[in-house]
Amino acid sequence: MKSEKDLPEYLTLQEVSRMLKVHPNTLRAWDKNGTLKAVRIGVKRIRRYQRTDVENFISKSML
Numbered sequence: 001m002k003s004e005k006d007l008p009e010y011l012t013l014q015e016v017s018r019m020l021k022v023h024p025n026t027l028r029a030w031d032k033n034g035t036l037k038a039v040r041i042g043v044k045r046i047r048r049y050q051r052t053d054v055e056n057f058i059s060k061s062m063l
Contacts, residue, residue, distance in 0.1 A: 010048035019054060
């Protein structure tokens with residue numbers, strides 16, 4: 001059984017937008033084309049991003 005610290009941390013669209021310094025619509029487009037996939041949750045299917053996915057994306061962008 002996973003402990004709380006083993007669970008992935010999810011970030012909001014706005015948080016990731018500020019981290020990457022891109023417009024939220026850019027993140028929506030990246031989710032749609034597979035550049036940076038989001039997890040869709042809830043009835044409204046809101047986007048959440050796993051912190052590890054965002055960190056990996058930043059690392060790859062730095063190369």
